[in-house]
Amino acid sequence: MADTIQVQLLVPVRVHADALAAALAAHGLEVTAVAATPEALAVPTRAVVVVDCGGPEGAAPLRRLVAVRPGVCAVATAVREREDEVVACAEAGAAALVTAAQPLDELVRALEGAVRGEAACTPVVGAALLRRLTELAARTSDPAAAAGLTAREREVLGLIDEGLSNKQIAARLCIECATVKNHVHNILEKLHVHRRGEAAARIRAPARI
Secondary structure, three states, rough: OOOOOEEEEEOHHHHHHHHHHHHHHHHEEEEEEEOOOOHHHOOOOOOOEEEEOOOOOOHHHHHHHHHHHHOOOEEEEOOOOHHHHHHHHHOOOEEEEEEEEOOOHHHHHHHHHHHOOOOOHHHHHHHHHHHHHHHHHHHHOOOHHHHHOOHHHHHHHHHHHHHHHHHHHHHHOOOOOHHHHHHHHHHHHHHHHOOOHHHHHHHHHHHHO
């Protein structure tokens, strides 16, 4: 017989927490603790923590829980299907996400899956997470983008890599030489290098890996 899944609730509104605890117990889960603050659940246990991320603080309670209890298995609930909120919960350390529109039985399945190391999600949540992964992959492969260079700064950096001087870059882009100097200064600062050649080498680095 499988062990009963132990659950702790991090829900700020007590009446909501009590109702959820009763509902989960009716589904055969054992609710071992109910708390309004992450600090109250700091002691490590094998319980999965259900974190209400639907309040004004969003994913903040989840981040605080992970900070005081590293390695915790937490399921974010009441998450709105907005990309920024989905990504915030995932980056905060959620093992699974259950949106505000999903019913109780899907929360139960999410908890069961989290124990097994699985994470089911809605198509909207899945798409948001894939977009975030794609964005991170692009930043990793493109140091200029990762450094936050503007389109013009990236253009100037490309011309530096071609070996053009500030004067030649100004002529190519039909801008003042002083403007080019400002762009070069910003590029060096954002890439944390001191010389133009180092900046050019930085954007060529991925090609050499």
